Amino acid sequence: MKTIAIGVGDNENIIQACHIFKEKHPKTDIKLIYSDEDLVKAVLDDRVDAVIRGSLPASHIMQELKEYYPNLSRATYINGDDYEFLLSPVGIDEGTNVEERFEIAKNCIDFLKKVGKKPKIAILAEGREDDFGRGNEVSNSIKESEKLTKLIEENTSEEVENFFILIEKAINSKSNVIIAPNGRVGNIIFRTLVLLSSWPSYGAVTFGIDRVYIDTSRDQSIDGYVRSLILANQLSE
Known part of the structure; x- marks a missing residue:
């Protein structure tokens, strides 16, 4: 048993x-x-x-x-409107730098392949691309999102796109891996979608x-x- x-x-x-x-x-x-x-x-x-x-x-x-x-590291497994995706980082102390988020992205890619799905990765930042210069935190987040996107492009064969702050476009694109700019933002996204808006979640897969x-x-x-x-x-x- x-x-x-x-x-x-x-x-x-x-x-x-x-x-x-x-x-x-x-x-x-x-x-x-x-x-x-x-x-x-x-x-x-x-x-x-x-x-x-x-x-x-x-x-x-x-x-x-x-x-x-x-x-x-963890990635929440969310069932959106007619499709599923992994959201990470979601722990408030996880994904604190580009290297950590790159490892998380690779783990998400490997997991999806193991369950027979083709990864499609969306990268998020704390501002639009043309928001660069509107404060150090926003500018650093935009630069890091671009660096992360490039790392994934150069080190994997998977489809990846930087949506910056436009999470609605990332979801509408049916991306099945969504990488938040840090764990605090990822946790807020999780709570907004799952606990507030009642999107079904299977919990977080641990890598x-x-x-x-x-x-x-x-x-x-x-x-x-x-x-x-x-x-x-x-x-x-």
């Missing part, structure tokens, strides 16, 4: 989601975890096929996991680890946690 461990914090939508999932997947064992330490132990346990953070807080768990897997670990928001709905359980179940196969 397959085993999925999932963290239970203050949001008890997790419990209801597990009941719903179990009805359709009776051969998968669900192990409820109530502490950060036990969740980390579950990730390292060969008897556990997949782990979901659930509604436990992320910071301590990620800090602990990085002691074993120092190159961890840089040889285990199936799905990172989820503490504020997710019942349906959102069910989707994360479905994704963990599929990836563990």
Whole structure:
């Protein structure tokens, strides 16, 4: 029997989601975890096929996991209007420079290829191209977005386009990898699309680890946690 461990914090939508999932997947064992330490132990346990953070807080768990897997990063798997895409970085301390975001982009590309999809990458910045000069932060973000786009063009064979701040065009283009200018912006995009506008999300796929670990928001709905359980179940196969 397959085993999925999932963290239970203050949001008890997790419990209801597990009941719903179990009805359709009776051969998968669900192990409820109530502490950060036990969740980390579950990730390292060969008897556990997949782990979901659930509604436990992320910071301590990620800090602990990085002691074993120092190159961890995450990409939220969102189902938009008739298409799916990965959004990253989404951790507020992730993707802080071009090199980190390039590694994230490569991880997203590899993941999509493994699940049989052709990557199409969109790069974002904190301003339009002609906003250059409107403050150091905006100008630096624009320069970094151009550098990242060039790195991907020169080091992969995948389609990539710099949409600067125009996320609406990136989504309308059906790009299936969207790289935010940093983790704080990515986190805001996630919350706006998923938690505010109710775009379905499967949770965040975690890279840089040889285990199936799905990172989820503490504020997710019942349906959102069910989707994360479905994704963990599929990836563990």
